[in-house]
Amino acid sequence: MNAIPDGRAREAAVLAQGVSRWFTDTRRQRHQDGSDAPAGPRRVVALDRVSLEVQPGELFGLLGPNGAGKSTLIKILSTLLLPSEGTVRVAGYDVVRQAHQVRRRINMVSGGETVGYGILTVRETLWMFSQFYGLANGPALKMIDEYLETFGLADNAHTRVNKLSTGMRQKMNFIRGLLNDPDVLFLDEPTLGLDVQTARIIRDFIRDWMRRRPGRTVLLTTHYMAEAEELCDRIAIIDRGRILACDTPDGLKRRVQSHSVFRIEAARLDAPPEADGRWPGIERISWEPHPATGRTRITVIAADDAAVTPLLADLRERGADIIHLSKVEPTLEDVFLQVVGRGLGEHSGA
């Protein structure tokens, strides 16, 4: 899948062409016979010929499960990691040969990290980074205070970082990522591990920041469907190192609009049956068991409405109770299922 649109009018904010990244795993591997002898180096492919173009002013999302290659791609784009092959330009500069110029124009925030020098206060930390970015002292402090207010950290401005909660630290790190007013901002799972309210503040801010700063670009990775759908102008679905689809949220949804999407809730379904083309007309199916309720949520993408009938019969034969059945408008979740072949939280599927 190539995510580069035709007819480029201006220099892309991010341009990746045929980017692959593999790692060599030299750890001892356990053989099938149980021995632990060296099995020789093994090449693990994290990115497989990824091509991508993001225009200035675009809020671009990379949506994929854990281990899909999202963070690897962001690390390459932000000059922290070299690609194994392919070329990448960010803000007009090559990330390998002109890394220094790239770094002056970007910033990056990773979610789910406990970042910061515990001994410094929040304001000191942000001031220090603002100075590293080359900002003048007065305007930097003014901006920091405004951001602290926006993110509800004003009362903690003089609190040492080691006294902050994880969410507060993440907000502080998010502010750090904004201080140099980057041309391209990379957000790697920015709301990972945050409570609903904090995640909401950050999402609202991202949208507002993009509106107030035309021409700024955000590349966001997430495995939250709603976040991607809510924020992104375009979304690339990435799995096992490959971009499988790239379009606007509506464009992606149109891919499954010609299909029938059903949600089924079943009880007493001990184990999902093997799909393997067992039900003609059903293209994709995902099973999400909820151990707490003992129920299983089943999402079905079928060629037509009638195709779901044999499935329902099969489930009843297995002793399952169908609690709920509804035909729904496709969501990004369904697009993901259609494109990837399994739900975001699943390891395998139909």
Place this chain on the structure above:
Amino acid sequence: MAVRMRLRAFRLAAWLGWQMESNWTDPWLFAVYSIIKPVSSALILVVMYYVVTGGQTQGDLFAGLYVGNAFFMYVGQLMFGMSWVVMEDREFFRTFKYMYLAAPSIYWYLTGRAVAKFLVTSLAVAVVLGFGTAFLDLPLALGAVRWGYLAAVLALGILACVAFGLLMAGIMVISARHGQGYAESFAGVLYLLCGVVFPLDVLPAPLQPVGRAIPFTYWIEGVRRALMGRGMSPSLAGVDDGAILAILLLSSLATLAVAVLFYAWMERIARDRGLIDQVTEH
């Protein structure tokens, strides 16, 4: 502009280092690490010398040993300090990748972080020398010290410390958490090879050229000459003060050049292997 930004990075890093180094919320702990530890280390050496020589703490050999040992603290502290920055920023504070992206020059950042170590070590060196003069008959007289020569030698020695610190930091960039032991081990090797506590001539013949190639050999010799008016190594006795300074300058600059290239090489390897933001938990 670029120079100004680098100097700013240096200044900020020095400020950050000082904030962390001077965390005197527990003055007792600070005193233990900054003063009592180096004085105790010096005293261990003194007691060993005392036992071996049958109770003497006088003479050129003791003075040379004591001064060499005191100033070598800079080597251990700065080398360890600079390399430790990589480890603690990356593994504990998780800030290394952000510094890597933010700092106009990672070299100036690492060097700046060593400033606080330099200040604290300077205090420790002064305390150790003062202790030796007051209680161990160390023949130091402020009036007899050649301050200009001392300043020049000290500055070049610190430059060499920074160079070796960068070398160690380069190794640390590609090392897991346990890599912190490398700097300490390497400092131990330098301690043996550079005539710190015994003359260079005592080393086995094959190792003497190695010692002569390391700037710290000339640094310690120069410091002894500046403070006590004479060196300790017979093999360097024929080298005049100017030549000691010149060799120290050249060897320090050469080491610094090698260190910068080495760090860049290690950084490239780290970027290739994805180690810039690694967190090792084994």
